Amino acid sequence: MDAFYASVEQLDNPDLRGKAIAVGGGSKRGVVSAASYEARKFGVRSAMSGSIAKKLCPHLIFVKSNFDRYRELSQRIRRIFFEYTDLVEPLSLDEAYLDVTENKKGNPSATLIAKEIRAKIKEKTGLNASAGISINKFVAKIASDYNKPNGQKTVMPDEVEEFLENLEIRKFHGVGKVTAEKMYQLGIFTGKDLKAKSEEFLAEKFGKSGPYYYNVVRGIHLSEVKPNRIRKSLGAERTFSENITSEIFMLERLEHIAEEIERRLAKSKVAGKTVTLKIKYSDFTLQTRSKTISYYISTKELILEVAKELLYQERMKDSVRLLGISLSNLNTDKKEKIDENEKEVYVQLKFEF
Known part of the structure; x- marks a missing residue:
């Protein structure tokens, strides 16, 4: 979905249409959850502090988030997906992978299916969606950003390697700001530069991620669309x-x-069995402390008991601006079946604010 939270707010409030808005971030220490495309032109992005966003865009309008409404529309959109395939892997409220190799409409063209789904989303919700179509999840993910907003991009099988070679390295899914900077220092600026490096070199410089980068730049990504994603934390x-x-x-x-x-x-x-305490200090440095116990817990009292222990584990080095608790090593882990070709499963999760 295109700027989903902000687009929903503009849909529900006509006075906000065509204006630079940010969902969240309105309080003194607020953080932007989403920005409209009008705001993005000024450099406003999600996860940015509201104060910085306001400096970049003085006429920015802050809107309070309404997650009940976002979930309602997300479920409506997801029902449209299931009209075409049961192989739907949601990543968040506003994004999902669909495997339409064999689909309920009997349509042999994934490109036409994407176009049809986008039109149906617009008809049923009034919102714009973008899509990426290709041979695997990695390339489709990158392609989905290519013609945003309200567009789609198909990368045919014989176009994949050239498409990836010409891509800026920072646009590779899984390459964040820190990794991109490290790659720049190694002379890797495009997919072509990355492809020129050996698997041994990449493993030496990036550890376990090295073989991943080596494969994906060649269009190799064997992760299947998993309809029943297992929550990891x-x-x-x-x-x-x-x-x-x-x-x-x-x-x-x-x-x-x-x-x-x-x-x-x-x-x-x-x-879960593992409690992690997250502490962000006033200088924005981040610290995490974890403890694993021998039994599963789910009550406030037991979670708090471990969190307290972690809090007192060592002295605070500065004043604190953020605290967080997460529970991992969940009892869902034993239900997960890992593909025999995959030794590790990576699941990205987002804390709700």
Whole structure:
């Protein structure tokens, strides 16, 4: 979906259409959850602090998020996907992979199916969607950003390698800002540069990710579309309007966070063994502390007990602007069947704010 949260707000409030808006980020220490394309022209992006966004775009309008509404539309869109295939792997409320190799419409063209789905989403919700079509999830993911907003891009099998060779390295899915900087230092600026490096070289410089980069630049990505993604962790975090230094205040905040996690665990019917405490200091440095216990927990009291222990594990080095707790090593892990060709499963999860 194109700028999903912001587009929903503009859909529901005609006065916001055509204007630079940001969902979230309105408070003193707020963070932008999504920005409209009008705001993006000024450099406003998700995960940016509201204060920086306002400096970049002085006429920016901040809108409070409405996740119930976003979920409602997301479910409506997902129902459209299932009209075409049962092989739907949601990544978030606004994004999913679809395998349409064999589809319910008997349509041999994935390009036409994508066009039809996008038209149906527009008809049923009034929102624009973009799509990428190719031989695997990696290339389709990159292609989906190619003609945004409200467009699609097909990369045919015989076009894949050339498409990837000409791509800027920072546009490779899985290459973040830090990795991109490291690649620049190694003289890797495009897919062609990456392809020129041996698998041994990439493994030496990037560890386990090295063979991944070696394969994907050649269009090799064997991960199947998995309709039943297994949750690997669950958590919540809070950014504070003022930095806090008192451990008493921190414990109070952690209690609220643990309560929220308990609610989510009950809803998902899961429990976990590993508690991780996330601390972001006023200088924006990040610290995590984890502990694994011998039994599954799901109650606020037990989660908080471990979180307290982690909090007191060592002294705070500065005032704190964010605290978070996550629970991993869940009892869903034993239900997961890993493909025999895959030794590790990577699942990206996002904390809800």
